[in-house]
Amino acid sequence: MKPITFVDRVRIQAFAGNGGHGVATFLRAKFVPHGGPDGGDGGHGGSVYLKASKDVASLLDLHFAPIVKAGHGEKGRGQQQYGRGGADKIVLVPLGTEVVDAETEEFVGEVLADGDLLKIAQGGKGGLGNLHFKTSTHQAPTEFTEGTPGEIKTLRLTMKTVADVGLVGxxxxxxxxxxxxxxxxxxxVASYPFTTLHPQVGTVMFDPVHTLRVADVPGLLKDAHKGVGLGHHFLRHIERTRFLLFVLDMAGTDGRNPTEDFLNLREELRLYNPELDNCPYRVLANKMDETASKKNLAAFKRRTKEKPIEMSAVLGEGVEEVKTCLFETFFPGEERIEF
Ligand SMILES: Nc1nc2c(ncn2[C@@H]2O[C@H](COP(=O)(O)OP(=O)(O)OP(=O)(O)O)[C@@H](O)[C@H]2O)c(=O)[nH]1
Ligand SMILES: [Mg+2]
Structure with missing residues (x-):
C-alpha cells in the first residue's frame, strides 16, 4: 500500500480557548484594615488561525491531526493581576486553501499568498475582576464575571493550487x-498512464522579475466527470489558473487519436466548470519527434482550426516557443531582462 502523501480536502475541528474568569479578592495587608477589592481580570482565550505557507504542499498534516486547539485564558488573580492570555494556535496550510463552515455551509475565507492569515475560531473574552465593580457607594463588591467560551468550529478545508498556468492532457x-x-x-515521468497522482507546481523563471507558476495535474480521460480514471477531482487545481496549455500526444501512442483527445478534454472541462471552458488556452502538439505525428497534426489542424505549437518535450524542442507564448500572454509589451 502506498503511503498518503497528498491531501487536498480535509474536515477539521478548531477549538479556540476559553476566556479566564475574573476573580473577587480583597487586599489583605498589614495596617490596611479595609484593603478594598483587588481581583484582576481573566485572560482572553487564544484564537485559531490558518496561515498560508509556500513550504506546505498539501493538507496532509491536518488529515492526520484534524483537531486544533488554542490555549485557554488564565483566571485573574488578587493584587490586581490579570490572568495570562491563552496562546493563539497558528496552523500552516498550503497557498490556495479555502474554508467553509461544515455546519452552516457558509464560506469563511481563503488564504492565497504566502503569509496570509485567516482567523477560523475566535478566542473567548476574559471575565472582569471585582476591581471593576467598585463605586463610591459599593466599596466592597464581590461581583466578578466569568470568561466567555471560545468558538468551536467544524470546518471543511479545500486546497486549490495557486498557479498562473495549468497543463491539461x-x-x-x-x-x-x-x-x-x-x-x-x-x-x-514514466511511460505508463497516471504517473502523476497529484498536482505538482513548477516555476518558470524568465528572469528575476518575470516568473510564472505552472501546475501539472494528473491526466484526464473521457468521462472523467463520471469518475473514469482519477475523475474530475484534480481539476480544482487548475480552477485558479488564468491560462491553459493543452498537451496532446500527436503521435497517438496506444492507438489514441489526438483530435478526439482534444475535443474530449475540452468537453470534460466544460462539464466540470463552464468557466474553465472560457479560459484562454494554447494547444501544444507534443511528441513531434515520432513518425506518426506529422499526419495526425495535419488532420488535427484541418478539423479544429487551432494553431498548435509543435514540440518535443523529451528532446526539448519547441519549449522556447512555449515559453515565448507564455511570456507574451502574461507580460504583453514587456521585455525579458538579461541576467
Ligand atoms: N517520443 C516522445 N516521447 C515523449 C515526449 N514527451 C514525453 N514523452 C514520453 O511519454 C511518456 C509519458 O510522459 P510523462 O511526462 O510522464 O506524461 P504525463 O502527461 O505527465 O503523464 P501522466 O502523469 O500519467 O498524466 C514518457 O515515457 C515520456 O518519456 C516527446 O516529446 N516525444
Ligand atoms: Mg505526469
Whole structure:
C-alpha cells in the first residue's frame, strides 16, 4: 500500500480557548484594615488561525491531526493581576486553501499568498475582576464575571493550487516531461498512464522579475466527470489558473487519436466548470519527434482550426516557443531582462 502523501480536502475541528474568569479578592495587608477589592481580570482565550505557507504542499498534516486547539485564558488573580492570555494556535496550510463552515455551509475565507492569515475560531473574552465593580457607594463588591467560551468550529478545508498556468492532457501526453523542461521541478515521468497522482507546481523563471507558476495535474480521460480514471477531482487545481496549455500526444501512442483527445478534454472541462471552458488556452502538439505525428497534426489542424505549437518535450524542442507564448500572454509589451 502506498503511503498518503497528498491531501487536498480535509474536515477539521478548531477549538479556540476559553476566556479566564475574573476573580473577587480583597487586599489583605498589614495596617490596611479595609484593603478594598483587588481581583484582576481573566485572560482572553487564544484564537485559531490558518496561515498560508509556500513550504506546505498539501493538507496532509491536518488529515492526520484534524483537531486544533488554542490555549485557554488564565483566571485573574488578587493584587490586581490579570490572568495570562491563552496562546493563539497558528496552523500552516498550503497557498490556495479555502474554508467553509461544515455546519452552516457558509464560506469563511481563503488564504492565497504566502503569509496570509485567516482567523477560523475566535478566542473567548476574559471575565472582569471585582476591581471593576467598585463605586463610591459599593466599596466592597464581590461581583466578578466569568470568561466567555471560545468558538468551536467544524470546518471543511479545500486546497486549490495557486498557479498562473495549468497543463491539461490525457495520461502519458508528456505534461510532466514538459514541466521539467520549463522549470526546475522534477516530477516523475514514466511511460505508463497516471504517473502523476497529484498536482505538482513548477516555476518558470524568465528572469528575476518575470516568473510564472505552472501546475501539472494528473491526466484526464473521457468521462472523467463520471469518475473514469482519477475523475474530475484534480481539476480544482487548475480552477485558479488564468491560462491553459493543452498537451496532446500527436503521435497517438496506444492507438489514441489526438483530435478526439482534444475535443474530449475540452468537453470534460466544460462539464466540470463552464468557466474553465472560457479560459484562454494554447494547444501544444507534443511528441513531434515520432513518425506518426506529422499526419495526425495535419488532420488535427484541418478539423479544429487551432494553431498548435509543435514540440518535443523529451528532446526539448519547441519549449522556447512555449515559453515565448507564455511570456507574451502574461507580460504583453514587456521585455525579458538579461541576467
Ligand atoms: N517520443 C516522445 N516521447 C515523449 C515526449 N514527451 C514525453 N514523452 C514520453 O511519454 C511518456 C509519458 O510522459 P510523462 O511526462 O510522464 O506524461 P504525463 O502527461 O505527465 O503523464 P501522466 O502523469 O500519467 O498524466 C514518457 O515515457 C515520456 O518519456 C516527446 O516529446 N516525444
Ligand atoms: Mg505526469
Amino acid at each position: 490525457y495520461p502519458n501526453a508528456g505534461k510532466s516531461t514538459l514541466l521539467s523542461q520549463l522549470s526546475a521541478a522534477r516530477p516523475k
